[in-house]
Amino acid sequence: MDYPPDYTKFYVLRDTPATRPFRGDFVNQDDWFSILRGEQMPKEMVVVKHTEGTRIPSQIIYTSPASPLLFHEKLIDKFVKEGISGWELFEVDVLGKSDEIYNGYFGLSIKGRCSSIDYASSLIVYREFPGGSFPYFQGRYFKDNYWDGSDFFMENADEFGATGFQYCSERVKRILDELKVKSIKLEKLTEFEIDVNTVKIGSPGRLPKGITFTQK
Incomplete structure (x- = not known):
C-alpha cells in the first residue's frame, strides 16, 4: 500500500x-x-x-x-x-x-475505510453561473492520508458525523470497464468538485479554518 x-x-x-x-x-x-x-x-x-x-x-x-x-x-x-x-x-x-x-x-x-476529508488540501476553483462566480472545492483528500488499503471504502465518521460518499480503487474501475458497466459513474477523486456552500450548510465544522470564501 x-x-x-x-x-x-x-x-x-x-x-x-x-x-x-x-x-x-x-x-x-x-x-x-x-x-x-x-x-x-x-x-x-x-x-x-x-x-x-x-x-x-x-x-x-x-x-x-x-x-x-x-x-x-x-x-x-x-x-x-x-x-x-x-x-x-x-x-x-x-x-x-x-x-x-x-x-x-x-x-x-x-x-473499507479512509479518514474524513481534509478540505484544506483541496483546490479552490470558481464556476460560472447566471448568478455569478461560485467557489468549489476540487479534489477530495484524506486527513493524514489515511486509507486502509481496501478496494471499496468510505470515510470514517468524525466529530461532525458520517458521510455517504462511496469510493473505489482503480482495480474496481478496471473490472467495471472490462465488463462494460455503464449504469454507474466513476469520477476521479482529484477531479471531483463540491460547492463550498454545500459544505458550509451541511457541515460547517469541516470548512478549513482561517479561509474566507467569497462569491465573485
Missing part, C-alpha cells in the same frame, strides 16, 4: 446523469445508511422495486442517495476472483416494473 496514497487511482461512485438505466428503491424499512456503511446488516430479506428507467436491470442498480448499490453476481464473481476487498453482501430480490423477479443481485455494504 502506497503512502501517501495515489489519489489519481481513487474514484467516487455516483449516479449516472443518464435517465435510462433501471433504478430501484428499497421496499423494506431499514437503516440503509448504516447498512451501506457496513455497521449492520438487514433484519429480513431485502426487496428492491423498479422506480424508473429501462425494464431490464443493468449489472449495477442505483437505489437512492446514501444507500447501498446492487451488484449482479457476474460482477461479484469477478470481484472474488480478483481479490477485491472492503465489502460484504446481502441478498436482494429485485422486482421489475410489472413485479417480475430478477435473480442474481446482491446489496453491497462497504467495510
